Amino acid sequence: MSELQYKPQDFKSDQYVRWCPGCGDHAFLNYLHKAMSELGIAPHETAVISGIGCSSRLPYYMNTYGFHTIHGRAAAIATGLKVANPKLSVWQISGDGDGLAIGGNHFIHAIRRNIDLNMILLNNEIYGLTKGQYSPTSPRGFVSKSSPYGTVEDPFRPAELAFGARGRFFARTIDVDGPTTVSVLTAAAKHKGASVVEVLQNCVIFNNGVHSILATKEGRAEYAIQLKQGEPMLFGLNNEKGLMQDGFGLKVVKLGENGITEKDILIHDAHTTDNTLHLKLALMQGPDFPVALGVIRDVEAPSYDESVEAQICEVQKNKKVRTLTEQLMAGEIWELK
Amino acid sequence: MAEALNIIDLENVVVRFSGDSGDGMQLAGNIFSNVSAVLGNDISTFPDYPAEIRAPQGTISGVSGYQVHIGTKKVYTSGDKCDVLVAMNPAALKTNIKFTTPQSIIIIDTDTFTKRDLEKALFTTDNPFTELHISNTVIDAPITSMCKESLKDSGLDNKSIIRCKNMFALGLVCWLFNRPLEHALHMLEKKFSKKPTIAEANIKVLTDGYNYGHNTHASVPTYRLESSETQKKGFYMDVDGNKATAYGLIAAAERAGLKLFLGSYPITPATDILHELSKHKALGVKTVQAEDEIAGVATAIGASFAGCLAVTTTSGPGLCLKSEAINLAVIAELPLVIVDVMRGGPSTGLPTKSEQTDLLQALYGRNGESPLVVIAATSPTNCFEAAFYASKIAVEHMTPVILLTDGYIANGSAAWRIPDLASYPEITPNYVPEGTENWKPYNRDPETKVRYWAVPGRKGFEHRIGGLEKDYSTSAISTNPANHQKMTETRKAKIEYISTCIPDLKVEGNEEASLLVVGWGGTYGHLHSAVKECNQKNKPVALAHFNFINPLPKNTLEVLSKYKKIVVCEQNMGQFAGYLRMNFPGLQMTQFNKVEGQPLAINELKEHFIKLMEE
Numbered sequence: 001m002s003e004l005q006y007k008p009q010d011f012k013s014d015q016y017v018r019w020c021p022g023c024g025d026h027a028f029l030n031y032l033h034k035a036m037s038e039l040g041i042a043p044h045e046t047a048v049i050s051g052i053g054c055s056s057r058l059p060y061y062m063n064t065y066g067f068h069t070i071h072g073r074a075a076a077i078a079t080g081l082k083v084a085n086p087k088l089s090v091w092q093i094s095g096d097g098d099g100l101a102i103g104g105n106h107f108i109h110a111i112r113r114n115i116d117l118n119m120i121l122l123n124n125e126i127y128g129l130t131k132g133q134y135s136p137t138s139p140r141g142f143v144s145k146s147s148p149y150g151t152v153e154d155p156f157r158p159a160e161l162a163f164g165a166r167g168r169f170f171a172r173t174i175d176v177d178g179p180t181t182v183s184v185l186t187a188a189a190k191h192k193g194a195s196v197v198e199v200l201q202n203c204v205i206f207n208n209g210v211h212s213i214l215a216t217k218e219g220r221a222e223y224a225i226q227l228k229q230g231e232p233m234l235f236g237l238n239n240e241k242g243l244m245q246d247g248f249g250l251k252v253v254k255l256g257e258n259g260i261t262e263k264d265i266l267i268h269d270a271h272t273t274d275n276t277l278h279l280k281l282a283l284m285q286g287p288d289f290p291v292a293l294g295v296i297r298d299v300e301a302p303s304y305d306e307s308v309e310a311q312i313c314e315v316q317k318n319k320k321v322r323t324l325t326e327q328l329m330a331g332e333i334w335e336l337k
Numbered sequence: 338m339a340e341a342l343n344i345i346d347l348e349n350v351v352v353r354f355s356g357d358s359g360d361g362m363q364l365a366g367n368i369f370s371n372v373s374a375v376l377g378n379d380i381s382t383f384p385d386y387p388a389e390i391r392a393p394q395g396t397i398s399g400v401s402g403y404q405v406h407i408g409t410k411k412v413y414t415s416g417d418k419c420d421v422l423v424a425m426n427p428a429a430l431k432t433n434i435k436f437t438t439p440q441s442i443i444i445i446d447t448d449t450f451t452k453r454d455l456e457k458a459l460f461t462t463d464n465p466f467t468e469l470h471i472s473n474t475v476i477d478a479p480i481t482s483m484c485k486e487s488l489k490d491s492g493l494d495n496k497s498i499i500r501c502k503n504m505f506a507l508g509l510v511c512w513l514f515n516r517p518l519e520h521a522l523h524m525l526e527k528k529f530s531k532k533p534t535i536a537e538a539n540i541k542v543l544t545d546g547y548n549y550g551h552n553t554h555a556s557v558p559t560y561r562l563e564s565s566e567t568q569k570k571g572f573y574m575d576v577d578g579n580k581a582t583a584y585g586l587i588a589a590a591e592r593a594g595l596k597l598f599l600g601s602y603p604i605t606p607a608t609d610i611l612h613e614l615s616k617h618k619a620l621g622v623k624t625v626q627a628e629d630e631i632a633g634v635a636t637a638i639g640a641s642f643a644g645c646l647a648v649t650t651t652s653g654p655g656l657c658l659k660s661e662a663i664n665l666a667v668i669a670e671l672p673l674v675i676v677d678v679m680r681g682g683p684s685t686g687l688p689t690k691s692e693q694t695d696l697l698q699a700l701y702g703r704n705g706e707s708p709l710v711v712i713a714a715t716s717p718t719n720c721f722e723a724a725f726y727a728s729k730i731a732v733e734h735m736t737p738v739i740l741l742t743d744g745y746i747a748n749g750s751a752a753w754r755i756p757d758l759a760s761y762p763e764i765t766p767n768y769v770p771e772g773t774e775n776w777k778p779y780n781r782d783p784e785t786k787v788r789y790w791a792v793p794g795r796k797g798f799e800h801r802i803g804g805l806e807k808d809y810s811t812s813a814i815s816t817n818p819a820n821h822q823k824m825t826e827t828r829k830a831k832i833e834y835i836s837t838c839i840p841d842l843k844v845e846g847n848e849e850a851s852l853l854v855v856g857w858g859g860t861y862g863h864l865h866s867a868v869k870e871c872n873q874k875n876k877p878v879a880l881a882h883f884n885f886i887n888p889l890p891k892n893t894l895e896v897l898s899k900y901k902k903i904v905v906c907e908q909n910m911g912q913f914a915g916y917l918r919m920n921f922p923g924l925q926m927t928q929f930n931k932v933e934g935q936p937l938a939i940n941e942l943k944e945h946f947i948k949l950m951e952e
């Protein structure tokens with residue numbers, strides 16, 4: 001990897017960006033360029049793989065190596081790429097349909113194997129490119145073109161799925177929040193193994209305002225919590241609220257009420273191996289709880305691609321054959337003279 | 338003993354070992370074929386095993402077979418009918434009697450022909466031979482009890498002792514064909530090197546079986562197969578088609594200077610390629626056992642984008658699942674080898690039986706105008722060549738190549754001369770030349786239409802490809818109507834150009850005959866043998882057998898139009914015949930089609946050809 005410094009525009013391609021005006025993808029794209037420039041990895045050592053959907057057009061707007069593939073398979077194609085060349089920094093861009101519906105199987109298995117991929121899930125809870133059907137993250141009862149009377153199914157919660165697949169890295173951000181987005185993207189890239197970043201994203205045409213409550217700074221202060229490693233879990237416009245453990249669950253408390261001080265508030269530890277509390281944090285939702293943003297879980301474990309290389313090295317240490325002919329001649333053979 | 342009087346010389350012999358699927362018939366057959374190959378005979382084998390791993394013991398559905406064809410000259414098939422049938426129980430006898438002739442010798446284990454065993458095999462009387470209307474020579478051997486007797490002092494438990502009875506049967510067969518035991522003993526030592534007691538037990542039973550035959554059946558004539566002198570000198574090994582395919586892929590990666598990557602999901606009868614390639618970490622081969630068939634091909638496409646020789650292996654149902662991803666490799670113009678080991682279909686069909694029914698799926702089973710290369714392997718050892726050339730074409734022409742093999746050649750084995758890899762052509766990827774400026778990913782060689790390859794990690798050639806149609810010149814996304822026409826024609830022309838890089842179609846047999854037999858892929862051995870036997874009987878017939886299916890060899894029409902009568906023989910309902918008719922309208926041909934899951938029968942083919950000549 002290169003030590004050179006890059007600017008965001010070094011990662012920008014010359015293609016005209018064709019998303020709808022106001023689409024959350026625009027903001028995300030800019031933050032991705034920024035995050036990549038901060039990582040210091042050269043564009044030619046970076047590859048961006050996507051599936052199908054609005055967000056999957058993203059590779060065309062990158063000046064890196066890029067592959068716009070087929071519906072749902074981005075995680076599997078990225079897996080092959082990374083295993084083939086572990087030196088590359090590989091990003092996988094998917095929407096909620098691409099990643100969790102048609103590509104659900106690849107999503108969980110890439111996480112389970114812990115391939116060193118940066119898996120970005122742009123979650124707008126709707127199918128945009130096919131013009132407005134509900135997605136596997138749309139809430140029960142959601143009215144859409146394909147559910148005119150409301151859906152009768154429960155959605156996936158991406159964190160639950162990732163943790164069910166033994167996910168070691170999970171972060172969440174919202175498209176309009178530049179600093180958080182850039183910081184979780186760089187953290188995801190630095191994490192060795194499968195890193196899942198859920199980006200809460202707006203679809204201006206088919207699901208406008210889906211995350212509007214979190215779209216402003218004030219809204220995020222009030223209804224979200226920015227998790228920071230080693231810091232107390234405080235939120236609110238004046239950091240006046242916090243999270244405490246309550247039996248097997250969590251509760252929201254106010255500092256100063258019932259004698260509660262900052263010392264009573266939970267300290268965030270993304271690195272703890274046990275995922276129980278990480279899951280609780282990741283599943284928090286309004287109106288009773290703030291939505292967790294930032295890096296929720298970040299635990300080291302051997303990555304698949306690294307282990308493949310290590311196994312090859314190990315076998316090569318013990319076996320001296322390096323060509324097919326040597327291999328065959330060392331086997332069960334006979335000579336006809 | 339007057340041995341000289343009791344030895345009959347043979348040119349060919351077919352032995353079929355059959356028993357319960359736990360009886361070790363595959364191992365006995367495999368050792369027998371290897372022992373013969375080491376003596377310089379040519380061999381061709383075919384395992385015939387049930388879809389169930391362990392069906393109830395002694396029942397018809399649990400019967401497993403292994404057929405070995407040995408010849409003093411080259412043999413092309415595992416043989417239609419057997420000269421010797423080993424039947425370890427009544428169910429094996431009942432199931433395999435159809436593979437015998439009245440002259441076949443049958444060896445049975447008399448210990449397993451009790452009333453209960455006969456009932457399990459659904460015999461209704463206590464005389465299975467009368468019930469099956471057979472009067473063959475039967476060598477009655479109390480195999481189980483002799484095996485127990487042989488190992489009574491071994492200290493092994495009863496179960497382990499009975500497991501060795503296949504070696505007693507093998508010993509008998511080795512005696513019958515005057516095979517020295519030396520190589521067999523060596524193979525057993527090696528196979529059970531970690532379990533010396535088991536090795537010793539197997540060796541003892543094998544030797545006792547041999548001696549038993551020698552001592553007690555002196556009146557039965559034994560047979561001798563002279564060593565062949567037609568075989569080329571060199572080092573040989575026993576390979577089945579799946580192994581040969583794996584080796585061909587490794588050889589191609591070596592000649593191309595590329596890493597070999599396999600993404601695959603287990604499926605019968607292709608899984609052994611995954612097993613084989615997974616062993617070769619020392620050669621740097623990377624294998625991913627993916628979460629499903631789609632991920633198998635998708636990981637391979639990712640690895641291809643990364644610059645590997647990328648492969649996925651499957652069988653018919655898996656090819657269905659991979660279609661969409663294969664099409665991505667078509668439009669992205671990435672090298673990819675897809676090995677389809679065909680089995681009986683549709684759907685799950687006959688997983689352990691062989692067919693040639695995926696041809697049209699391979700050619701056309703994708704959306705859009707989606708040309709790709711289709712190659713078929715003709716024999717277990719030809720799988721090596723076919724896999725090598727499939728890889729060469731994929732890498733040099735930036736295209737997916739589907740390599741069709743089938744269950745028969747994939748599991749069938751033959752003696753294979755270890756090739757000198759230096760005599761194989763180099764494989765040269767079409768990389769973007771150094772110093773190229775203003776390069777775009779869909780820029781292509783003006784003659785071959787092959788696009789230039791830039792692999793991630795290479796500075797200055799960052800680019801984006803994908804499943805959307807691209808502009809011929811700028812390589813940007815394009816929906817321009819004229820451009821789509823041009824790109825479609827270009828992709829077609831790229832594949833058609835490959836016909837100038839492959840060998841011409843050859844005719845064998847009697848070229849001047851008026852009847853031409855046409856075949857493709859794994860039926861070669863049977864068609865070759867049937868054609869040869871017709872010609873030996875002064876019934877002139879020619880054979881044109883295809884390795885390359887898309888594109889077809891450029892002299893195809895020239896060859897086919899020379900013959901008055903053409904019969905296209907396939908293990909499907911006429912897929913290649915239909916393909917030829919589409920390519921060469923007006924060309925008249927008849928068809929010979931079988932979909933019984935079994936190899937074509939040489940006798941049946943001969944009769945059919947002779948009938949056609951006389952029409």
